[in-house]
Amino acid sequence: xxxxxxxxxxxxxxxxxxxxxxxxxxxxxxxxxxxxxxxxxxxxxxxxxxxxxxxxxxxxxxxxxxxxxxxxxxxxxxxxxxxxxxxxxxxxxxxxxxxxxxxxxxxxxxx
Numbered sequence: 001x002x003x004x005x006x007x008x009x010x011x012x013x014x015x016x017x018x019x020x021x022x023x024x025x026x027x028x029x030x031x032x033x034x035x036x037x038x039x040x041x042x043x044x045x046x047x048x049x050x051x052x053x054x055x056x057x058x059x060x061x062x063x064x065x066x067x068x069x070x071x072x073x074x075x076x077x078x079x080x081x082x083x084x085x086x087x088x089x090x091x092x093x094x095x096x097x098x099x100x101x102x103x104x105x106x107x108x109x110x111x
Contacts, residue, residue: 007056014049017041029094031086039079046071 024037047068054064 003055003058007052007054010048010052010055012052014045014047014052017045017048021045029096031091032083032093033097035079035083035086039075043071043075046075 018041021038021041024041025034028034028037050064050067050071054061
């Protein structure tokens, strides 16, 4: 009974993270900020949702932990690859975004 309640609480938290991730993707100004908002929120949402299902149905808990580990490895790598490909394709960040020292300088060795 307690495990089931914890599971449903985690499922609710995961759903809220998905909602916030979707809102972040909708509201952010450029591809880089959207990647950040979408990846962080949906990774945490997936963790909570999948672990919630594992707690609600204890026979699936081991499978849920394996899935969470797989997502923890693949989500950051995938978003990093998308951001790098966007940068190499010439997609410029929104001017409101503080890029600091990360963008290549004009006429530098990176071009």
